[in-house]
Amino acid sequence: MQTVLITGGTGLLGHSLVKTLTHHDYHVIILTRSLGKKVNDDKVSYALWDVKARTIDVAAVQKADHIIHLAGAGVVDKKWTEAYKKEIIESRTESARLIVETLANHPNSVKSIISASAIGWYGEDKVPGKAFTEDDPPDSSFLGETCRLWEQSISTAEHLRIRVCKIRIGILLSTRGGAFAEFVKPVKFGFATILGSGKQMVSWIHVEDVCRIFLQAIQNNTMSGSYNAVAPAPVDNKTLMLKIGEAVKGKFFIPVYVPSFVLKIMMGQRSVEILKSSTVSCTKIKDTGFTFLYPSLEAALEELMNKKGESQI
Numbered sequence: 001m002q003t004v005l006i007t008g009g010t011g012l013l014g015h016s017l018v019k020t021l022t023h024h025d026y027h028v029i030i031l032t033r034s035l036g037k038k039v040n041d042d043k044v045s046y047a048l049w050d051v052k053a054r055t056i057d058v059a060a061v062q063k064a065d066h067i068i069h070l071a072g073a074g075v076v077d078k079k080w081t082e083a084y085k086k087e088i089i090e091s092r093t094e095s096a097r098l099i100v101e102t103l104a105n106h107p108n109s110v111k112s113i114i115s116a117s118a119i120g121w122y123g124e125d126k127v128p129g130k131a132f133t134e135d136d137p138p139d140s141s142f143l144g145e146t147c148r149l150w151e152q153s154i155s156t157a158e159h160l161r162i163r164v165c166k167i168r169i170g171i172l173l174s175t176r177g178g179a180f181a182e183f184v185k186p187v188k189f190g191f192a193t194i195l196g197s198g199k200q201m202v203s204w205i206h207v208e209d210v211c212r213i214f215l216q217a218i219q220n221n222t223m224s225g226s227y228n229a230v231a232p233a234p235v236d237n238k239t240l241m242l243k244i245g246e247a248v249k250g251k252f253f254i255p256v257y258v259p260s261f262v263l264k265i266m267m268g269q270r271s272v273e274i275l276k277s278s279t280v281s282c283t284k285i286k287d288t289g290f291t292f293l294y295p296s297l298e299a300a301l302e303e304l305m306n307k308k309g310e311s312q313i
Helices: 012-023 058-063 082-105 142-160 178-188 207-219 237-249 260-275 297-306
Strands: 003-007 027-032 044-050 066-069 112-118 163-169 171-173 191-195 204-206 225-229 254-258
Touching: 003 012, 003 058, 012 027, 012 207, 027 058, 058 082, 066 082, 066 207, 082 142, 112 142, 112 207, 142 163, 163 207, 171 178, 171 207, 171 297, 178 191, 178 237, 191 237, 191 260, 204 207, 204 297, 207 225, 237 254, 237 297
Parallel strands: 003 027, 003 066, 027 044, 066 112, 112 163, 163 225, 171 204, 191 254
Antiparallel strands: none
């Protein structure tokens, strides 16, 4: 049984990814700042780390065959003050540096590091109908720069002859929370809230497909560099919200447009990420042989609605 050390293992994606890994007979060690957590699974254990204090359980790192790096402060969780922007960046880059420094300074058997990144790398669509690919440079915006620094910080492990993959994740659809839960909230009261013009493209992905991409990145030792984790069928915001309305309420909902200026007042700089159009290609990950369980929005929503009884939405 191989061992995967994971940061951010209790978060939205991490929770699902741990389940995927244990289902495929990996032992998972979750790095955490507190050992008060308990789990009824002999394939899961916890180890301590503290990024600010620059401490980590070296023995846990040395047990690992692979490392998955998901840790990072939520991008839209708080107002983008200068202090919180710094936290968003450093929670990703400093944690990556701690991992790489530990690997450099201690004998280990780590074969690969699979790190989360985000399609915030790309910014706004530049050419209508042309999807961004992994070869496109990072955007000059805050999130573009955040993703660049994030990927750069973990890529230093390549100097240790460790294979590194960066998974640029799109808008994640999961019943446990995140963007999908926010989309569903007004629909539960009968309103499908179309944001801004509703024409902006949304490159989304079902959480199960993201987990499967991470799993493949561990198992396929020919994978390295950056890969987009987005479904093959991006949709505009209006279509997304109307499809969610139909999935949740059938015909019993009212489409409501939320003007851009209202979102800018409510969310400040964060509104840029909601209002921008970003069409992202999944060709590179498909070329590795990966197949999507949920290639269409309809298929993804059907599965998510079947799970609504066990969700938090």
